[in-house]
Amino acid sequence: MTPDKTPPILYYHRVSPDAAPETGVTPAQFRDQMRFLKVLGFVGTSLEKALACPTGHPGTGVPIALTFDDGYEDNFAFAAPILLELGFTATIFFVVDRMGGRADWTTDPVWRGHRLMDVSMARDLVASGFEAGSHTLTHPDLARVDDRKAREEISGSRERLSHILSCPVTTFCYPYGSFREGHPAMVRDSGYRAARTVRRYRPFGKSDRFRLACRPVSGRMGFPRYALTLGAYRLGIKGGDLS
């Protein structure tokens, strides 16, 4: 599958007034970005839905997958209301064993300690049409753990998340975008239908459902660059100078 047959996928972390630019965007920036998507004729949706129907249905807009890594509480407080107001949804990739706690998998002070959504917030979002995807149980670097541990993090997180939210879990996201050769097959064999990396679109780059490329969006990306990039995606151009 080539990238132009997959929908565009945006990749966010935090949406908060106090988000450091490398970790996310402010609610005001996020609102401007989402409104611009709407102006372009996009409809922000989950990764699962965008993959199932990349061209969309007549009159409903062109699907663009909106994905949020780690499941920060600020996504619930600030991003979700903006999305719902516009008729958009998204995919949140949860670190399943850390829900209701704090980001503890890094020592980097810019990233460490932020509050993560609890189960009832996640259930609320699922009830509003959001997709819950898995970002493992504990956010390990999968390239550095053995196969048994990798299987537990990949497969075990799907079962647990599906159980606690009472919904199917069909998409996965590799922590740090890191994985080994056999992991995409392990993801597939665990029952997922797709997995996102952190790799950016490349010119002529190949993509497949278990190694999906994306476009990270942080506070370091100014609006003109965002507008140019998304305008190109709307025209069906991904990769090249604009990625």
Ligand SMILES: [Zn+2]
């Ligand atoms: Zn992450």
